[in-house]
Amino acid sequence: MPQYRPLPRSFYRRPTLVVARDLLGCLLVRRIGRKCLVVRIVECEAYRQDDPASHAFRGKTPRNEVMFRDGGHLYVYFTYGMHFCSNVVTGREGRGEAVLIRAVEPVEGEELMRKNRPNPGVDMTNGPAKVCQALRLGRAENGTDLCGASIFISRGRRIPSSRVRRSTRIGISAGHEKRWRFTIHENPWLSR
DNA sequence: AGGGAGATTTTCT
């Protein structure tokens, strides 16, 4: 357990696009009781306040309130009547910005993840709602401080710029012109 | 292997 250390608040308080890029290769650590689930982030998307695709675009509501907190919190939302998706809140308190975790690669605790989400192979974690199922992230985890001990992000492998790709975001109905989806090029665990 | 429809219910207009 001491081998993984939470990133400082200052990591999250930077501009959202910068945080999104730097999250690639980082490790998301989720402690459930004595067990520890660890995954590497391979795909994410930035959502800014001035962005019509963002939940925060029309201001603060009960649902998106966590997005407006200080950087370094976990925003988990419910959608399509059955799915949860996880975001890392970025920027300063009052800003309303976050990065959606779209796909991850298992690093540790794969056995328990497979219990949470039995689909074999990459299908286990190659989508935002799949990640939440595998890691058991739901309503109860919304608002968790990532600078705490139960859920946090630890510095992982440094991904060189030559292996980072930017593309348009998936599943949105506005903001198609922005290339704010960040991926580790050709990683087998990417979504779709 | 890629595309389209249906599932299902919260959330905000």
Next chain:
DNA sequence: GAAAATCTCCCTA
């Protein structure tokens, strides 16, 4: 009342 930062299944090629 309509839309939703998705997933799965079933279809065609």
